[in-house]
Amino acid sequence: MKRISVIVLSTLFLTACVSKKKYAALEQDNGELKSELTKTKVAKDELEGKFEAIQARVDSYNSKINSLTEDNNAKLVNVDGVVISENQKVALRESLKKVPPAYLATAKTLKDSMNLAVQFNLKESMDNIEEDDDISIKIEETVVMISISDKMLFDSGSYRISNKANEILQKIANVVNSEESLDIMVEGHTDDKALKSTSSVKDNWDLSVLRATSVVKKLQKDHGVAPEKLIAAGRSFYQPLVANDTKENRATNRRTRIVILPNIDKFFALMSSNE
Template identity: 85%
Template structure:
């Protein structure tokens, strides 16, 4: 009997020791969970504070946008991703009145109508320039490309402009000067033949650039085109129209290309200045 009592006491003590270890472990786990919970709460509060600040900034921006109105005529509207005022929108519609309605039939948006109107006006202006073997005109959407042979503009291997070019340059200047939102880029192109170098011209790069700048300066100095509307570029012989394998083909590749293109940013700035 005494032996049985001893065994029972030993078992109880052993069980108590195991339970105490488990309790300590559980207490540690509980402490870690509480710490993680506290950390999560802090992070959540920080995120909520940041989100509230962002919402406040968005509300502030929206209020500023909504306040950009003096009356109904200056209220901002979105036209195909471009924000303009009602007055600007009316001015754009006024500019469309001289365009035949049939020409605008394919337009789905106001922006489409603007592009078609500009294309129509450019085509009308180009009618004053006659095409021949030395002048080729191509119109793609709102961009006009005029290619002029070098024999009409320059002497062989030279960048001095011939008097024969006066008539065509005058007509091009008239087109550009008639619309303030148009820019003009002049590109010089050569064939691939080498020539005797001189103090001014080392290679075809030099020749193409100097020819482009000569035309640009002529348009500015003699025909009154604003210099900020002009761009000069040299292409050397790296964009040929045909292979440089015959005398005739090389003559085709020696050309000056004048690109007339709309400056949309300038167009909207002009609309704004007219309000």
């Protein structure tokens, strides 16, 4: 009987010890979890604070952007489908004042007025270039086409520019340099007569391109035309003015065509930069 009592007491003692150990472990785990929870809450509060600060900055930037957009929209006007600022509108009106009213009589839209104004100014600028057998000028709307015979610019079969070309190229450069919104394309044209191939000139394609490039380089280097306004193109003999069936006709087809092109987008950009 005593033995049974000892066993029971021992069992109860051991059970109590195990329970206390488990309890202590659970208490420790609970403490650690509470500590982690506290750290997490602190981190969460910090993140929420940072997020609120960022959101406040974003809201501030959006407010400024909306304000600027409203200001800019208030300054923009739509005239005949062309969106310009009030300052551009004023500048355009000042530009149109220089054109005789009769010249603008046929204009129905702002674009018409702009084109006629550019056309008028180009015609005025062309007055210092005289036409003759070697130089012809044609103006179609706002595009000026100046055709120069090859004997005015080059030696026969060559792409090297002669000294006698300086006068006409200087006059053309003066026109282009007088208006920042003008671009210039130089086209080389030949007759259909086959060339004797050399190391630099294989055929009429080469000759037409090299001639156009020579004129472009001359305009840039010696006459101060900005290179970004220049375009060089070779046409070979595929755009003749007349049939290549006589000596005279072939001479007519050997030419350099200089095309002066107004850049309307650049015109508006320049007005914007002057505001």
